[in-house]
Amino acid sequence: MTQPILPPGASIIGDFLPEGAGGRLLDWVDSSEWRSDLKRRVQHYGWHYDYRERRVTPAMRLGPLPDWLVPVSEAVSALPEFPDRIDQVIVNEYLPGQGISAHIDCEPCFGPAVASLSLGGPVQMLFRCRQTGEQRGHVLEPLSLLILSGQARYDWTHEIPARKSDLVDGLRRPRTRRVSLTFRTVSLQA
Structure with missing residues (x-):
């Protein structure tokens, strides 16, 4: 059964961006080039x-983050969960019916925290403890920042089921387009 609480080590900062900043960020994203080599469209910055x-690998370095991503990546880097500066951002687009399978962000590739900023429509993310199978769910609202560190980063998978609606508090919520910006620090120890 899905519980409406986050796993240990996960936190949400609601309204992480000031009013209007989400729309401007989404405009920059939409004016940038998308890759379509997955089941969803993506953009890679930094690495x-x-x-x-x-x-x-070192050969995968794309260069510095673009100017339009610097203010928000610096704001994320300033959070206590991030001991090092953010140097990689992946943008994912999720249309209704699209999702991402259960996973843990590559442990040797990235630092001790991962953050995801939601733009566009809300979506339910599911978390599952690898040791016990316990499952929890949380709705990621627009402009919210999800931070995964500690147990949530390493011991719990996270996923967005591929479906066209989410059941939240007994009500069916149709999905709309959601864009996420995932902030990470690359570790080349892998």
Whole structure:
């Protein structure tokens, strides 16, 4: 059964961006080039990530983050969960019916915290403890920042089921387009 609480080590900062900033950020995203080599559209900044090989190598460096991403990446980098500066952002687009399978962000590739900023429509994310199978769910609202560190980063998978609506508090919520910006620090120890 899904519980409406986050796993240990996960937190949400609601309204992480000031009013209007989400729309401007989404405009920048939409004016940038998308990759379509997955079941969803993505953009990579700072470093490319190889989903099949689950790795990042020095050859995958794309360069510094673009100017339009710097203010929000610096704001995320300033959070206590991030001991090092954010140097990689992946933008994911989720249309109704699209999702992402259960996973833990590559442990040797990325630092001790991962953050995801939600733009567009809300979506339910599911978390599952690898040791016990316990499942929890939480709705990621627009402009909220999800931070995964500690147990939530390493011991719980997270996923967005591929469906066209979410059941929240007994009500069916149709999904709309959601764009997420995932902030990470690359570790080349892999």
